Amino acid sequence: MSRFAMLALFLSLATAGMAADYTSASAASEKLVAAGDAAAAVTLLQGALGDCPAGDPGRECRAQLQFALGYARESAGELEPAAAAYEAVLREYPDNAQALANLAGVYRRAGNAQNAATTYERAAKVDPAAAATYLLAGAEVLHQADDHESAIKLYRSAMRAGSPDAAPRLVTMMDRWVETAADDAERRWRLQRSSEVADQLRRDGTIGPALDAYENIMARRAAAPDIASHALAAWTETHANAQSLTAGALSRLPPVSEWQSAFLAGLAATVANGTWSFDASAFTNDLERYAAAAAAKAIGDQLVAENKPKEAQALYREALSRAPRPDEQDSSDELSWRPVVYLDAALQLARIAQATKDDRLFAQVEDQLFDQKMAAYRSKNLFAVQRMHTVLGTIYAERGEWKVKAGNPYTNATFQLEKALETAALRQEKQPSLQPLPYLRTTLAEGYRIQDDQAAARKQEIAAAKDYLDLDSIDSAQASLRRAAAAQPTPEEKQSIDALQAITNYRSVIQKGTSTADPWKSPATLKLDDDFVSRQKFKTYSDLGLRAQQLGKEKQAETYFDAAIVAVQEQKVVPKSDASRIQQLEKYTLTTKRKTVAKLPSLDTIEIKPPL
DSSP states (O other), X not given: OOHHHHHHHHHHHHTSOHHHHHHHHHHHHHHHHHTTOHHHHHHHHHHHHTTSOSSGGGHHHHHHHHHHHHHHHHHTXXXXXXXXXXXXXHHXXXXXXXXXXXXXXXXXXXXXXXXXXXXXXXXXXXOGGGHHHHHHHHHHHHHHTTOHHHHHHHHHHHHHTTOXXXXXXXXXXXXXXXXXXXXXXXXXXXXXXXXXXXXXXXXXXXXXXXXXXXHHHXXXXXXXXXXXXXXXXXXXXXXXXXXXXXXXXXXXXXXXXXXXXXXXXXXXXXXHHSSOOOOGGGOSSHHHHHXXXXXXXXXXXXXXXXXXXXXXXXXXXXXXXXXXOHHHHHTOTTTTTSOOHHHHHHHHHHHHHHHHTOHHHHHHHHHHHHHHHHHHHHHTOHHHHHHHHHHHHHHHHHTTOOSOBTTBSSSSHHHHHHHHHHHHHHHHHHSOOOOOOHHHHHHHHHHHHHTTOHHHHHHHHHHHHHHHHHTTOHHHHHHHHHHHHTTOOOHHHHHHHHHHHHHHHHHHHHHHXXXXXXXTTOHHHHTSOHHHHHHHHHHHHHHHHHHHHHTTOHHHHHHHHHHHHHHHHXXXXXXXXXXXXXXXXXXXXXXXXXXTGGGSOOGGGOSSOOOO
16 A cells, blocks of 8 residues: 555544544454555554553553454564564453464464463363364364374363364374384384373264274284274274174274284174174183173174074173173273173063063073172162162063062062162262153153052152253153143142143243243242252253344343353252353353353363352
C-alpha cells in the first residue's frame, strides 16, 4: 500500500468512534496481510495502539489490536515480536484460548517444542470444547521434537478429550520410533515401550489402534521374540473378546511358516478347523492361556450362530478348563480388567445344556460355578461375590427356575438375583459409588410376577426406573413405570411412580425440544431420595442450558447452568454418563468467569466421587 493510501485509511478511521477505530484497524490489517503487505499492517496497528485509552477502558482495544499485531508479525516471519504481541493479549485476557493457541504456534515455528506443548495445554484447559484439537497439536509438536515420552502423555490426554486421530497417530509414532532405533538393545527397549502403550490402548477400549500396535510389534519380532509373543496373545484376546477373530483377521499376521510359534500354529488351526488345536507347548504364561481360552469361546460363539451346538460345546469345555478361574483372574494385574472368559464359557454351556436338555452337563457347570462362588466368599471380594450371584441368577432366569426346588433354597434365580442386589448395596455402603443395575431389577421383577408377588415386582420396577434415568435411558424408564403402574400400586408407590413419571416426561420433552411443567417442586418429587433428585436436576438443567445456548438464549442458558452447578455440588456420586455435561459446565464457568469451576468433579474420578 502507498503512503497516500495509508494516510487516507488513517483519516477514514479518525472520523469514526473509538470502537470503530480499533475494530476497523484490525480488519484493515487482515486485508493487508492477505495482500502480502504484513509490514504495512504492522505500521497501521502500532499507530492504532497508541490511540487506545489507558487502563481498564482500553483493555479490549489493546487486546484486539495486539492479537492482530501478533498475526501480522507472525505472517512476516517475525516470531519473537509475534510472541510478545500474543503475550500482551494474555496479560489483558489470560483465558483467551485463541491467543494461547496462536502463541503456541509461534513457539512451534521457533523450534521451542516444550513451550509450544505447554501453551497448547493451557489453551485446552480454558476451552474444553476445543481441548482435543489443542492437545493433539501439542502431542504432534513433541513428536516432531523426538520427545516421545512427553508426546505419549499428550496423545493420551487428547484421546481422553475425544480426539479421534490421537490414538492412530500415537501408534504411528511408536512404530517409527522403533524403526529409527540405533541398535538392537535400543530397539528392544522401544518395542517394550510400544507394547506398554498398546496394552494401555487395549485397556482403554481403543480396540482398532491397539490391534494395529500389536501387529506392528509382531512385524518386528526378530528384535524381541518374547515381546512379539506377548503382542500375539494380547492381539488374540482382543479380537476374541471383540467377536472379530476370523481367518481374515489372521491374514494380517506373519505366516506360520515364517514364525515358529506354537501359539500361532494352534491359533491358526483352531480358527481354520473349529476345533481345539493348541498343544501344551503353546502356553508359557497366563496371558497365553487366557487368550487361547478366549479364542475357543469366540469360535464356539460362531459355531452356535451356525447352529452347530455340539462342536461349540467342545470348544466351550476347553475354554472352561483352560481359562483362569475368576479368583485367579481377579488377582492378576495383567488379566483382572479383561472379560472373565471362564464365566462367559460357563454361561454358554448352561444355555446349550438347556437347549439340548442335557441335565448332566448343566449339573457339571452348576457345580463349578458354586465352587467359584464359595471361593469369592472366602476371599471376601464383594465384587466377585456380586458377579457370581449375577451369573447364576441369569442362568436360572433363562431356565425359568424361580422357586425353591427339592428343598434347596439356592438353586433358583430369585435367591441369586436378590443376593446380587444385596451385595451391590453392601458394596455401595462400604465405598460410595453408583451402580445402576436396571437389567437385574427388571429380570427379578419378571420373576416376581411369575410367582404372583406383585408387591415385590412393583418395588423392583420403580427402582429400575430410577436406574434407567441415571443411565439416560428415558424410554426404558417409562416402560418400567408403566409396568409398575399396571400392577395396583399402593398410594405411596403411586406417588413415587407419578413423581418419576413427571421427571421422565420432563427429560423426554427436553430431548424433543418441547416443554412441560417443572417437576422439582412437586410434593411427590420432594419425597424421593435427595441424591437421586440432585442427579436428575443436574442432567436436566445441563441439557436445558445447552439447548438455550443452541437457540442463542444466553441469559436463559446462564440461569440453567447456574442451577446445574448447584445440583452437581449436592451429589455424592457423579456417573460417567455425565462426563460430557461436566465438560459443558467447565466451559461455561470459564467463559463466564464463574469462580465455581474448581468445585466441579474431575473427570478422572467421576465414577466414585465423595461429597463435594
